[in-house]
Amino acid sequence: MKSSKVIDLLNSEGAILKGTRIITNGENRYIIHDQWKNEVARYNRYDMQQFLEGFTEITDSSGRVWNWPQQNIDMRPSSGTLQSWLNDNETM
Numbered sequence: 001m002k003s004s005k006v007i008d009l010l011n012s013e014g015a016i017l018k019g020t021r022i023i024t025n026g027e028n029r030y031i032i033h034d035q036w037k038n039e040v041a042r043y044n045r046y047d048m049q050q051f052l053e054g055f056t057e058i059t060d061s062s063g064r065v066w067n068w069p070q071q072n073i074d075m076r077p078s079s080g081t082l083q084s085w086l087n088d089n090e091t092m
Contacts, residue, residue, distance in 0.1 A: 007085045010066065010075045017058065017066060019048075021085055028086075034060035048086070 009032065010016040017040075020031045030048040032041040038061040043051065050056045054069040068076075076082070 005085060007077055007081065009068075009077070010071055011077075012072075012075050016075070017060070019085070032058055034062075036061055045086075052082070 030043040
């Protein structure tokens with residue numbers, strides 16, 4: 001079974017980075033698209049966590065580098081919304 005859920009990871013008057021969580025055979029995969037709808041990253045759970053903790057960065061299709069913790073908190077989803085999106089057990 002395959003299902004998905006989308007979230008604006010960074011938003012400033014429109015989505016800058018949008019994440020799609022896909023569950024296939026019980027495993028989470030995270031696909032990140034930039035504001036031009038280009039795929040810029042494909043992560044497993046560990047790699048997604050590394051991005052959110054600032055250990056890795058995403059470079060969008062225009063060459064801009066995004067480091068999650070360095071972005072304004074008002075641009076990011078709430079902690080609860082983010083955890084709900086990441087949650088393995090959430091029914092979609």
